[in-house]
Amino acid sequence: MTELELGTYLREHGILAEDLDSWKSACQEANDRSSIAAKEYRANLANERAKVTLLERELARKEKALAETAALAVLLRKSPGVLGGQGRLIPLSERQRAVTLIAEANSAGVNLSCAVREVGICESTYERWRKAGGVDATKASPKEISDAILEDKRLTRVYPTPPNALSDQERAEILKVCASPEYRSLPPAQIVPALADQGVYLASESTFYRVLGDAGLNKRRGRVALPRRRSKPNHVAKGPREVWVTDISYLPGPIKGLFYYLHFIMDLYSRKIVGYEIYENESSENLATVLKRATLNEGSLAPSVLHSDNGSPMKGTTLVALCYLLGIAASYSRPRTSNDNAHMESMFRTVKYCASYPHDGFASLMAARVWIEGFVQFYNEEHHHSGLNFVTPNQKHNGEDVMILAKRVKVYEEAKAKNPKRWINANTRNWQPVVSTSLVPTNQTTTASKSTTAASDALSDLNLTSLP
Known part of the structure; x- marks a missing residue:
């Protein structure tokens, strides 16, 4: 349309040129906005499709992993x-x-x-x-x-017979000799030398046993009891007067070959020496006397368990009867296993490596009793036991260790607050009280917690706002 034709059209329809220009501009702007919106829509759509694709892949991967886990669970259950095992049929x-x-x-x-x-x-x-x-x-x-x-x-394989194997006739001869009146009550260990004295060799001692075993004739005979496997004693003390341990040790006398006998009873939980005495001989009666005295000193409260080794004084009638009367369960170590009473063995080591211990021997029984009296007082009241986190056995026995260790926590927390850079790992020393002790020591330390939070709680519970 030419300009003249456009002018004629505008006059014919009563339209101003300015209105036409404004309509044209509005139309162009609308078309531009539609084009931009379409581009944005297409871009957003592409992004959403990409996200859906990623989500579908992730879902497929997780579904596959879930199916694998379910199949593996079924495999484990069935x-x-x-x-496995090398060579297993x-x-x-x-x-x-x-x-x-x-x-x-x-x-x-x-x-x-x-x-x-x-x-x-x-x-x-x-x-x-x-x-x-x-x-x-x-x-x-x-x-x-x-x-x-x-x-x-x-x-199903048929193995060839070894060239050095016994023949059926030789096996029958071995069985005949073992069943003969002369040898039927003897073991192969005695039959083989007896045959050798007669100039006869049939087979070795181990072959005799093997042939008798194959024929079902190597049964256990005699009145000797069958060996039995004893279980490990597994007592755990979580408080005083729950488990006591006892043992007897030699103390050197004034001359070589003369010994005195130290009878000890210790509380496993607190390591407190609750009973002790030295005698000129070891016996069940002496140990029973020490147990009576220890029970009276503890307010007539007997322990639940008394553990010892397999010595004759520990299994004597007097001590066993007293334990039965007091309601004490007797516990014994396994044969030739000193670790089952390790705490008592460690106690004797502490006694005999004490600086004041007379290594040349005690002058008399009275001198030995006087010395052990001083040692027990020092050990119970002054010795800071490493197994108790360095509190004394008396403090542990009386329950005072919680307050003492809580004070130590406060000291360390205050020192850390003054100079925190000295604590590289941000943790202060573990001052938690030991809550239980096992009869057979392990590598694990049983404490209330490895952090100092529990001790801080105990400190607040005890209302210890400041150190004395």
Whole structure:
């Protein structure tokens, strides 16, 4: 449309040129905004599609991991147990069950190396079992793979007879000699030398035992009791007068070969020496007297357990009867196992390595009793025991250790507040009270907590706002 035609059109329709220009500008702006909005929409749509793609991938990955975990859980629940072990003969039924479970877990997405590890075999063993059946694992089902598994050939293999093996006639001769009236009450350890004195050699002593065992004739005879395995004593003291330990030790006398006998009873929880005495001999009566005295000193409160070794004084009738009367359970160490009464052995070491201990021997029984009286007083009231976090046995026995250790925590916290750079790990020394003691020592330290928070709580509970 030319300018003349446009002017004619405007006059004909009653439109001003300015209105036409404004309408044109508004239309162009609207078209521009639509174009920008379309571009933004397309950009946002692309971003959303990318996010959806990432989320779909993440969901697929998590679903796969969840399926693998579920399959692995099923494998663990149905697994026949650990089948591994070098040279172990695994029955055919266990092989088939294990292979079925591994194949099902692998088809569900579980990594093969992880699946075989949970069953207890290596990947090469699984592959050897599968290949022996001649089945393609990529095409066959788990049941087909399992049915093709073969039995261990060692079960059906016929081994050649060694050239040095005994013949049936020689075995029969050994059995005949052992059953003869002359030797039927003797063990092979005596039969073989007796035959050698007669100029006869049939076989070695170990071969005699093996042949008799194969024939079922090597049974235990005589009145000797069968050896038995004793369990480890597992007493844990969580308070005073729960577990006491006792033992007897030698003290040198005035001359060589003369000894006095130190009878000790110690509280396992607090390490307090609750009973002691020195006698010229060791006996169950003497130890019972010490136990009576210790019980009276503790307010007639007997312990729940009295542990000792297997010495005759500890198993004597007098002491056993007294324990029964007082309601004390007697506990004993395993034979030839000193660690079962380690706390008492450590106590004797402390006694005999004391600086004032007379290594040349005590002049008399009275001198020994006077010395041990001073030692016990020092040990119970002054000795700061490392196993109790450096409080005295009396303080631990009377429950005073909580307040003492809480004061130490406060001292360290104040020192840390003054110069925190000196505490590199930001933790002060552990001043927590020992809450329990095991009869058989372990490498673990049983305390209320490894941090100082619990002690700070105890400090506030005790209303210790400042040090005395």
